[in-house]
Amino acid sequence: MTQDSVGLDRLDRAILRELLRDARISHVALGQRIGLSPTSCARRIKILEDAGIVAGHQAVLDPKRLGLSTTVIVRISLQSQADEALDAFERAIAACSCVARCLLMSGTDDYLVTVLARDIEDFEDIHRRQLSRLPGVARIQSSFAIREVINRPVPPSAVGA
Structure with a gap:
């Protein structure tokens, strides 16, 4: 063995x-x-x-069958990277029910967030009423996914496939 x-x-x-x-x-x-x-x-x-x-x-739920046909990748930069600012942002984003994933990043953006929405109008509402009101947000940039190609919890190489 x-x-x-x-x-x-x-x-x-x-x-x-x-x-x-x-x-x-x-x-x-x-x-x-x-x-x-x-x-x-x-x-x-x-x-x-x-x-x-x-x-x-x-x-594993199918977002489209649940009416969530729009995946948006959102890059968020904060006004400050102090521990208190990061903690406040992370507590607030955890309460956003439209957020599927949030990653603290290195580089120019502080967070990479995946949002699932019904359509572009739904995302506009999420952007205006949730994302833009998060504490300490300085900049939000959004990209709309055209199609999912791969979505794995871990790559096959991690288990020797």
């Missing part, structure tokens, strides 16, 4: 690949796919969860 620097062997990586494909797979089906008993699969999954490598299981 060879392990890499993260402590995962080939069976752990096989389990992770299968869980990425189908997080609801039964231990029996998982065992059949990777050549382990259901009990061994359950034990290994528990170890991966306890180590924080598997941080949870979630449903």
